[in-house]
Amino acid sequence: MKEIERSTRNNLEGIGGWLNPSRYGWERISYWLQRLTGVFLLIYFIGHVYETSTIVNGQNAWESFLELTQTVWGHLFLIMVIGASTFHSANGIRLIFTHAGIGLGTPGRPDYPYNPASLNYRQKSGIWIALILAAAAMFYGFNVLFGV
Amino acid sequence: MNNTAIDNKNEQKITLKVYRENRGQDSGSHHDTFEVPYKKWTTVLDALLYVKSYMDPSVAIRYSCRMASCGSCGMKINGVPKLACYTKISELEKSTIECEPLSNFPIIRDLVTDFSRFFNHHKSMQPYIQTNDSTEADTSKGTFSFYQSPEDVDKYLQFSYCINCGLCYSACPTVGTDLNFPGPQALAQQYRYFADTRDESKKRLDIVDDRHGIWRCHFAGSCSKVCPKGVDPALGIQLLRSYMLGISKNDKVPAKKIEVNGNNNNNNGADTE
Amino acid sequence: MDLMSCLECNESIKMVSRTILKESQIMKIHYITGIAAIFVVALHIMMRLVVPFEQSLEYEYIIANYKNIIYVLILESILVLISVHGFNGIRIILLELRQSRAWENMVTVVTISAMIGLIAYGTRTIILANGL
Numbered sequence: 001m002k003e004i005e006r007s008t009r010n011n012l013e014g015i016g017g018w019l020n021p022s023r024y025g026w027e028r029i030s031y032w033l034q035r036l037t038g039v040f041l042l043i044y045f046i047g048h049v050y051e052t053s054t055i056v057n058g059q060n061a062w063e064s065f066l067e068l069t070q071t072v073w074g075h076l077f078l079i080m081v082i083g084a085s086t087f088h089s090a091n092g093i094r095l096i097f098t099h100a101g102i103g104l105g106t107p108g109r110p111d112y113p114y115n116p117a118s119l120n121y122r123q124k125s126g127i128w129i130a131l132i133l134a135a136a137a138m139f140y141g142f143n144v145l146f147g148v
Numbered sequence: 149m150n151n152t153a154i155d156n157k158n159e160q161k162i163t164l165k166v167y168r169e170n171r172g173q174d175s176g177s178h179h180d181t182f183e184v185p186y187k188k189w190t191t192v193l194d195a196l197l198y199v200k201s202y203m204d205p206s207v208a209i210r211y212s213c214r215m216a217s218c219g220s221c222g223m224k225i226n227g228v229p230k231l232a233c234y235t236k237i238s239e240l241e242k243s244t245i246e247c248e249p250l251s252n253f254p255i256i257r258d259l260v261t262d263f264s265r266f267f268n269h270h271k272s273m274q275p276y277i278q279t280n281d282s283t284e285a286d287t288s289k290g291t292f293s294f295y296q297s298p299e300d301v302d303k304y305l306q307f308s309y310c311i312n313c314g315l316c317y318s319a320c321p322t323v324g325t326d327l328n329f330p331g332p333q334a335l336a337q338q339y340r341y342f343a344d345t346r347d348e349s350k351k352r353l354d355i356v357d358d359r360h361g362i363w364r365c366h367f368a369g370s371c372s373k374v375c376p377k378g379v380d381p382a383l384g385i386q387l388l389r390s391y392m393l394g395i396s397k398n399d400k401v402p403a404k405k406i407e408v409n410g411n412n413n414n415n416n417g418a419d420t421e
Numbered sequence: 422m423d424l425m426s427c428l429e430c431n432e433s434i435k436m437v438s439r440t441i442l443k444e445s446q447i448m449k450i451h452y453i454t455g456i457a458a459i460f461v462v463a464l465h466i467m468m469r470l471v472v473p474f475e476q477s478l479e480y481e482y483i484i485a486n487y488k489n490i491i492y493v494l495i496l497e498s499i500l501v502l503i504s505v506h507g508f509n510g511i512r513i514i515l516l517e518l519r520q521s522r523a524w525e526n527m528v529t530v531v532t533i534s535a536m537i538g539l540i541a542y543g544t545r546t547i548i549l550a551n552g553l
C-alpha cells in the first residue's frame with residue numbers, strides 16, 4: 001500500500017469551484033461576480049491608462065487611437081465596464097459592511113431547519129440592488145453612447 | 149453493476165451512482181451504479197448500507213451515529229456537500245443520486261476522505277478555554293465553576309454545536325485552492341472561544357490575522373448554506389472580523405469563578421456546554 | 422494516520438509569514454481605497470458628462486482639462502487609489518491560488534512593482550499633458 005500524502009492538493013475543488021457559482025445560492029453568485037468584475041475592471045483600468053497616455057504624443061496620435069476605440073464594439077465594451085464598475089462598487093460597499101459584521105443578525109439558539117442568520121434577506125436584497133443598479137447604469141450608458 | 153437483491157414489484161427504486169477509487173492502489177477512479185429500493189424515510193446512508201449488505205460489500209464509507217451527531221458521513225450528494233444520514237432520498241426528488249467524496253479532502257478510498265488537514269487547522273486555532281489563573285488546574289485547592297449568564301452563553305452556543313463534519317470546508321471556494329486557509333469551521337471556532345467569557349487568551353485575533361487567515365474569507369456564504377447544525381460559520385467569521393476592524397469593541401468581562409467544594413461536587417453542572 | 426505525519430502536516434500549515442504590514446492593515450487599506458475610489462471616479466465621470474459625449478473626447482478639451490489643477494488632482498488620486506485597490510485584489514487572488522514561499526514572494530514583488538509601474542506611467546501622462 002502506498003502511503004497517503006496529506007499535504008497534497010488531491011481532490012481540491014480548485015479554480016473550478018470559483019468559476020461555478022450555481023450550487024450555493026446568491027452569496028456565492030455575488031462572490032463570483034465580485035471577483036470577475038474586479039479582474040475585468042483592473043484590466044480595463046490598465047488599458048485606460050495606456051489609452052489616455054497617447055495624448056502626450058499630440059493630436060494625431062490621440063485621434064488615431066480614438067478611432068480604434070470609438071467603434072460599436074468599443075462602446076459595447078464600455079457599457080460592460082459601466083455595469084461591472086457599478087456592481088463592483090455597490091456590492092463592494094455591502095461586503096465592507098458585512099465584513100464588519102453589520103447587517104448579519106446575531107447568534108442565537110439554532111433550531112430545525114437551521115436557517116443561518118447570515119444568509120438573510122438584507123444581504124440578498126443588497127446583491128439584487130447591486131445587480132439592478134448595474135443594469136440601470138448599463139441602460140443609461142447605452143443611451144449616451146448609442147444616442148437612442 | 150446492476151443488481152437487485154429483493155424482488156418486490158411494488159417497491160420504488162433509486163439509482164445510486166457511487167464514486168469508487170482506491171488511492172492506495174493507484175488504479176484510477178470510476179463510478180458504480182446500484183439500483184436500491186427505498187421508502188419515504190430511507191436516507192442516503194441507509195441506501196449505501198443496503199448496497200454494502202446486499203450488493204457490494206467493498207464500498208468504503210465512514211459513518212457512526214446515523215443521526216447527524218458524529219459528523220462522519222459527510223459526502224457530496226448530487227454535487228453538494230451533505231450528511232448522508234441526514235439526507236432523505238425522497239426529499240432530493242431525483243431519479244439518480246450521485247455520491248462522491250467531499251471535495252477539498254484528500255481521498256483515501258471511495259467515499260472516505262482524509263481529515264488530517266482539516267483537524268490540524270482546527271487545532272491551530274487553540275480550540276480550548278485558556279485562563280490566566282494557573283491555580284485552576286490545581287484541584288487540591290478545590291474546583292471552580294464559571295458563572296455565565298444565559299446571554300453570555302448565547303454569544304457562543306451556536307458555534308459550539310459544530311460537529312466537525314467538514315461540509316463547510318468542502319463548500320468553501322477559498323479552501324478549494326488555498327491549503328493554508330483555516331476554513332470556515334476553524335475560523336468559526338476561533339470566534340466561539342473569542343466570544344466565550346471564560347476564555348482570557350489575548351492571542352486569538354493574532355492567530356487568524358495572517359495572509360492566509362481570516363481575510364481570505366469573502367463571504368460567499370456557502371459554508372452556512374451547507375452546515376447541517378445551524379452553526380452559521382460565516383456569521384462567526386464576520387463577527388470576529390468586526391473586532392479586527394475596530395467596529396466591535398472587545399468589552400468582554402471574564403466570567404466570575406465560583407468555588408465548588410471538592411467533596412460533594414458531582415461535576416455535572418460544572419460546564420455549560 | 423500515524424502521529425508523525427499529522428505533525429508534519431501541521432508544520433506545513435503553520436507557514437507564518439513575516440510581513441511589513443499586517444494583513445488586517447492591508448485589508449483596511451483595501452476597503453478605504455475602494456470606497457474613496459468610488460467617489461473620485463464618480464467625480465471624474467460627472468466632469469465628463471457636463472458636456473456632450475463627443476465633445477468630451479476632443480483633443481483641446483482634454484488638454485484644457487489636464488491644465489485644470491482640480492481635475493489633475495482627481496485623476497492622480499484615481500490612479501493611486503485604483504492601482505492600490507486593484508493590484509491588492511490581484512495579490513489576494515494569486516495568494517489563494519497557490520501556496521509556497523517562492524510563489525508568495527513572487528506575488529508580492531510582482532503586484533507591488535506593477536502597482537508602482539502603473540502609477541508612474543499614469544503620472545507621466547498627467548505631467549506631460551499638463552505641460553502641453
Ligand code: SF4
Binds near residue numbers: 311317332336381
Ligand atoms: S460548521 Fe457546520 S458544516 Fe462546518 S464542520 Fe461544523 S457542523 Fe460541519
Ligand code: FES
Binds near residue numbers: 219231232
Ligand atoms: S452518521 Fe453520524 S453524522 Fe451521519
